[in-house]
Amino acid sequence: NPSADVNTLDNYEEGTWTVTATPSTSGTITMHGTYNVGSYVKIGSVVYAWATVQMSSTSSPVGDIKFSLPFTVDMGVTMNNYSPIGPATSQNFDWTSGTNLAFFALGNAAYGVINVIADNAGYGDFPATTGQWFGFSATYKA
Helix, strand or coil, rough: CCCCCCCCCCCEEEEEEECCCEEECCCEEEEEEECCCEECCCCCCCCEEEEEEEEEEEEEEEEEEEEEECCCCCCCCCHEEEEEEEEEEEEECCCCCCCCEEEEEEEECCEEEEEEECCCCEECCCCCCCCCCCEEEEEEEE
């Protein structure tokens, strides 16, 4: 029940969403029909979301891979509308020393991207491949 008291919890929600993946420039990605569901808890405007999913097929994906989120990310004022919202991992990623994956939100949209972070070398696009398993978690303001 909505309340005028700022200390009263007005919004609590648990649920799932179907995770989709879309290349930002060109190509297509199809998620596995059984392994494409993420879970979330939303408390007020704060969202905790997580997913472990699999790409069943890819066709020449180019650019950032946009992974859907259950709610639009409220970025507020950030540099370049680009903000880290959680960690990411992949079973099939070709790991090299000093390389990590991170999950970022871009703009005020209901998606995030996984980027490859290399020590002293900046970041780059996540290489999406057929059969690839990956996981991410995110904490953000909706």
